[in-house]
Amino acid sequence: MKAPKVMIVGFDAATWDLAKPWVAEGFMPNLARLMAEGARGQLESILPPITPPAWTSFTTGKNPGKHGVFHFMESTPDTYALRYTNASSRRTRTIWKILNQAGIGTGTANIPFTYPPEVLNGYQISGMDTPSEKSAFIHPPELREELERELGPLKLDIRFLGFMNTDERRDQVLDEMRQMDEQWTHVGLYLLKHRPQDVTMLVFMSIDTVQHYFWQFMDKSHFLHDPAAEAKFGDAIRNVYQRLDESLGKLLEYTNDGTTVFVVSDHGGGPVSDRVVYLNRYLGQLGLLCYQQDTNNLLRKTLRTVLRRGYMFLRSNLSSRQKVRLAALLPQLRLKTESFYTSFTSIDWSQTKAYCSEVLASPPSIWINLKGRKPHGIVDDSEYENLRDEIITKISELRDPRTGEPVIKRVLRREKIFHGSFAAEAPDLNLDWWEASHFMTGPAFPMIRMNHR
Template identity: 45%
Template sequence: MQPYKLLVIGMDGATFDLILPWASENRLPHLASLIRKGTSAFLRSTVPPMTPPAWASFFTGKNPGKHGVFDFIELKPGSYDFRFTNGGSVQAKSLWRLLSEAQKKVGILNVPMTYPPERVNGYLISGLDAPDEKSSFTYPPDLYKTLREAIGDYQIDIRHLGNMRGDRERDLTLQAFQEIEERRGAAARFLMEKYPADLTVVVFNATDQVQHHFWHYMDPQHPQHDPVGAKKYGQAIFNIYRQVDEQIGNLLQTLPEDTLVFVVSDHGAGATSNLGLYLNHYLHQIGLLNFENKSLSKSWLHQSAEKVDTLLRSTLSSKQKARLARLFPRLRTKLESWAAAPLDWASTRAYVNEAYIFSPSIWINLKGRRPQGVVEPGKEYEALIQFLIEKLYQLKDPDTGQQVIKKVYRKEEIYHGRYMDQAPDLILSWWEENSFTVKTSQVERIGLPVLERDTSPIVGGRDLSGAHRLHGILIMSGGPIKQGLTLSEAQIIDVAPTILYLMGRPIPEDFDGRVLTEAMEEAFTREHPPKYQQDKESQGERSDTGYSEEDMEKIRERLQGIGYLD
């Protein structure tokens, strides 16, 4: 088999719900051509469909239980505190490491969960988990200097995304999206020409970010649609898709002959729900969680922590914020790691970490796992899980009477592997249509209904109007790939083994994904059946995140700006 070279283009959060109608009108000509000349599929993401586990599964071919990344945060062992995940959290060999070991050249640009950068046979420029451009986010280390000399300023991601309180700020944000992705495309073209690789991967972020903040302008069916703002911003999402489509066209012009092209997204997108669920209050109502008594009248400590938090969310520089965080580390940690209304751990059996409520999961306060764990492993744990599932399914929309939570997953249903103990105990399907949004506990709401419909306008930079969906996109084109085909099923874990196969490499036996042979001509797959091999070193060792306090503040600021942190 003559190995193919591949270009993989990532469009974070891209959805066929938008692409297919626009492509059919030829408004996205390059994506339309790739779809027409290749095979496409609605690509099932990880559960939950979040950037860190999804991209990690994309480049490892494994489920989160094997690679160890379940979301943007992970709980610190033996505590209730958390830390941000990054590439150092991924406990499985990456696609580019496997290829580097086989002496294949790789070029990786802006893939999430790649900081600190790995040593590869080629180059790697880390993605959104890199603190900023001053960090050591490239391999080789001097590559950033080379890149700046060639194309000018290169920016990892947009800064101060959470400041969009007016039209001027929104206009500047949209302009920044355009400029950053245009420069990203220029960087990709320069690198592809100067450092030719067998596998090149480049990810564009703006598709996801613009959807989070501008969906309610585009979508008349959004529960908080803004018809006035739609006159100015109704095309904001399309304009970003169009710009990325143009970048794709530019990249295709630089490709060597016989290079295959994949377009991938880590998850899909859709409207947020305006049905708020105060989940920790519900756990309190059903007798599984207790707030600290002193929280009924906010303690001096909590009031001070809130003031620190307000300053940390302000327009102070990252350096100033980091300095402030160092002065009040315990206040910030307490505010983030616990709920807005502090919990009485000694009488709490189940809880949600409210510092990160975009992707809510329920943790059991298990003995042996948490410092003040109260639930015994075994029968007590199993009985509690069953009770919780029953109670969660009983939540009904006060307006429609429909079940609020469509599916509650036990972690054993969706994960397997050596890192299962790091997964939350229950995952709630917040990504469904007409679902719910988890709200932070408020002391004054204790005893009030736990479900509340929000009819107020979206506040720019604070409220998200676009959420994630379970299915992203996959487009494959060139070589033996069938033309005009749509697959009935494909998962994000299938991408890595499919790439290895087309590059003439064996697939590690411990991959969870499969080769998408149905996307290829039968004669090709008959002549070249997939080969598998044992890879005894496919499991990595957890490394330190490498984040300083200042780095942590930069990551926190970025995630708050996107809307993932409360």
């Protein structure tokens, strides 16, 4: 059996804050062995530390300003509309292609934002941006037939993710995570045995998922902590770390003394905050954003209510990939729904100087409506810096009424964190929610008008 020269195992969202104590307690013996025999460290993620730019920077070795992937959604040229990001948004070579050109075979599986898959000397199985199981997400195509013949159909979605308001639903999600981890472990082992490459990489996503939805059961200081549920779900996150350590051990059996092994993460994890900021609402209060006028007739109000409730239901019940799939199938319905649910498509661009995207889970960032950048830009270049200074000052004035502390403690200008040919596509101001500050954002509804200071 040919062992890989390099094996990379990705644990999406894994954090040393949890892994180190559990290694010390004996729950992760395979990671412990790698730590003892090799080198380890806390690496800095990309900013903002989210999946699309982080994994893309890992696979290209470049800042987002040089590869063009900044977050889950991207602005379309010459419009204010947004579209979902995928591998086609990446505009530079990956390490897999570079290695191929040097005569080195590569194989990757389940790396986020690799759809559509690259044509490699080896193989590629796309990750979380794959629209559906029906998509052509495996190259070469015959590999899919081979895997499904040997392992059965590949599953990409956790069915019950979202509306988890019962213990039964939570148990179903945890069981599906286990099934997904087992599936990708079987895929990885099969590929190592039957499709050996010089360099291989496999990513597991379940740590990210379980931390998003089960952190409050473990964390006694969490504002949503439920002591009664702690006994049942308090070990949910640790169990996933432990299970993936077991998968790591199985993968390591296919290595030898000549194999270099990397275990990597794209970003960390932690609790969500109970502080919610409605950025577009605040920009409206500052007189920097205006909404379109609305007659507010009864029919429109009723339609808005129906669509808003339907949109909230879908956001709560569908997985990320299911939302992407629905948007692809019914793009006009999505646009109409978002126009009622959020303020973004109800903005009067001819009177707006600054705005924030509120669609889906885009990071809380602010764009300046600069002349020449978008069809209805109104901000002159001479006004740009003063306007950014004003916004930063006003954002610093948002205070937590319980503590008096600033809710948002750091705002980063685009040029401080992005550089390269595509840096101009990034937001003008990036609000730090991951380090200095902890807060969430929510949509400002279009029926709430705030056009004056």
